[in-house]
Amino acid sequence: MITATPQRVSRTGQAGAAYVMLWAFLVLNLAIVELMLANPSRPAYNTLVQIGRVFGMHLAFALALQLLLIARLPFLDRRIGMDKLTTWHRWTGFTIFWLVLLHPTFVMLGYARLENASFLSRIPALGKQMPVLLGMIAAGLIGVIAVTSIRAARRRFSYEVWHTIHLLVYTVIVLGVIHQVYEGSAFKTNNFTQAYWWGLWIFAIGALITGRLLLPLVRNLRHRLRVAAVVSEADDVVSVHVTGRNLHKLHARAGQFFLWRFPGHNRWWQVNPWSLSAAPDGHSLRLTAKAIGRTSAGLRQLPVGTRVFAEGPYGAFTAAARTRQDTVLIAGGIGITPIRALFEDETLSGDIVVLYRVRTPADAVLLGELRNLAALRHARLHVLTGRTGPDNQPFSPAGLLALVPDITERDVFVCGPGPMTNEVLRSLKALKVPARQRHAEQFRLAA
Structure with a gap:
């Protein structure tokens, strides 16, 4: 433990x-x-x-x-x-x-x-x-x-x-x-x-x-990354599985992200930050992206065997940031990707609660995997749907307390759209969750 x-x-x-x-x-x-x-x-x-x-x-x-x-x-x-x-x-x-x-x-x-x-x-x-x-x-x-x-x-x-x-x-x-x-x-x-x-x-x-x-x-010459599979997760969401040599030497952790390029398929300057959507196992890496820009929309057409150039891993949004035994993982929309990887991370022990905010159940990406992990880890998974309104404010201070009564005693990891992430952080501050227990990931990438 x-x-x-x-x-x-x-x-x-x-x-x-x-x-x-x-x-x-x-x-x-x-x-x-x-x-x-x-x-x-x-x-x-x-x-x-x-x-x-x-x-x-x-x-x-x-x-x-x-x-x-x-x-x-x-x-x-x-x-x-x-x-x-x-x-x-x-x-x-x-x-x-x-x-x-x-x-x-x-x-x-x-x-x-x-x-x-x-x-x-x-x-x-x-x-x-x-x-x-x-x-x-x-x-x-x-x-x-x-x-x-x-x-x-x-x-x-x-x-x-x-x-x-x-x-x-x-x-x-x-x-x-x-x-x-x-x-x-x-x-x-x-x-x-x-x-x-x-x-x-x-x-x-x-x-x-x-x-x-x-x-x-040096890293890419050493690991020789290639696309191993492209899997459609939804109409506008796709997962790309990447393999290579000695991937354990990358020392990637669940919750981190890479800057991904696909030479030959996209121009060299087209780079995107995508999180790992599964805990790295030393043999393969997986990213999951929503079709927002030209590069993400084109992932569905990636041929198997395409070369991959990746910078990273980057980010401190990992289980190493924990200060408490128990954890709350909060995701909104495609922000579920690093949360899903963290959920799988075996070093994240203790009691785990997952809050997944989406408009409709159909928008819940990787939901089947989340349910399997919840059953395996004896964790609680709440899929929070519907429009935000007076009667539906799951991330207000009262809403968070209703879902996780002991939230002040847990580490909280949150990833999602900026407005949602900011709302959660404001509520956590109002609930007096210590700053060292609040962990957020927002992709405000520098050039």
């Missing part, structure tokens, strides 16, 4: 250590940037130019931090979780957007005042200087990425289009580094500043290349 106390100490300690390292990295580097600003290589021409320089230095660091966040470092991912790291990525992205607006604006205002010229007249003049022009191009690309990240705009694009647009961030980084090296006076202050910036960029770019290119290439 798995005892609660050792798990709680281990898991909380791991996540806490990861957050401490992340914040320490942030604070330490910001302190170094402030020291460099306090000792510039040459005085600014005026206050406006100095303010622009301050924004520029912080912009350079924010870009490096963004690289580290999208590098998907295993140390952070396995302790904090991809969805929480993506929240950092999102806020860093919008910070970069505002710094990109403020940095050139103040610099141009400063030079306009210095030369007694208009602000707009400085734009073509600076644009004729190649390092500055590269910075302007990078700023424009950041604007495109930021606009498409706004929720209202995001809903208008398929996931594949949105993801392709966000690949522009790599072009931004290249242009930004060139701009800083050739134009940034703060980069050339002294040997220390040059060593710092080169060290930071080498570390960030090295982490990105290792995490997003080298490690996936």
Whole structure:
């Protein structure tokens, strides 16, 4: 049996250590940037130019931090979780957007005042200087990425289009580094500043290349993944079974997800995050997806034997996060996939209650498997149907208590549409379920 106390100490300690390292990295580097600003290589021409320089230095660091966040470092991912790291990525992205607006604006205002010229007249003049022009191009690309990240705009694009647009961030980084090296006076202050910036960029770019290119290439060459079977689960839901060599060496866990590509069937940039819908057994992996975008809709036509390129496993939504003996698993719609895998995980011992929210019983994907697992594990399975209304609010505080009276004494794992997940988390907070017992997975993926 798995005892609660050792798990709680281990898991909380791991996540806490990861957050401490992340914040320490942030604070330490910001302190170094402030020291460099306090000792510039040459005085600014005026206050406006100095303010622009301050924004520029912080912009350079924010870009490096963004690289580290999208590098998907295993140390952070396995302790904090991809969805929480993506929240950092999102806020860093919008910070970069505002710094990109403020940095050139103040610099141009400063030079306009210095030369007694208009602000707009400085734009073509600076644009004729190649390092500055590269910075302007990078700023424009950041604007495109930021606009498409706004929720209202995001809903208008398929996931594949949105993801392709966000690949522009790599072009931004290249242009930004060139701009800083050739134009940034703060980069050339002294040997220390040059060593710092080169060290930071080498570390960030090295982490990105290792995490997003080298490690996936090595893993896929080692495991040689192929499609073994394609099974229709419903009219708009399909499962893909993947096999390969030595899959136990992937160390994948129930509740985690991979980024899946199918070379030859889809374009290389078309990648989707799909959870494992069955606990990995060392011999095969299974993903289950609903036909939402072009890639997911095309899974039904995947030929057996198709090559598979997978990045991962990612995510901290696993049984290792438990702090209590008993568990509640809550799913909505296709969010059942990681919940179903967790339900099968043998390390998830104790009493288990599963709450599955769907519009109608016909919408309950993998229901037969869930019922078999419930019988095998002596667990309780509640399929919650119907429209949400005054008389049907299963995820309100009162609704959760009615279904699971001892919910405050359990770990709660929830995965589903954003509004449903947020409602469950609000109710758990209202019921005073400790934060360490609340575990949620939301696919807010970075590029």
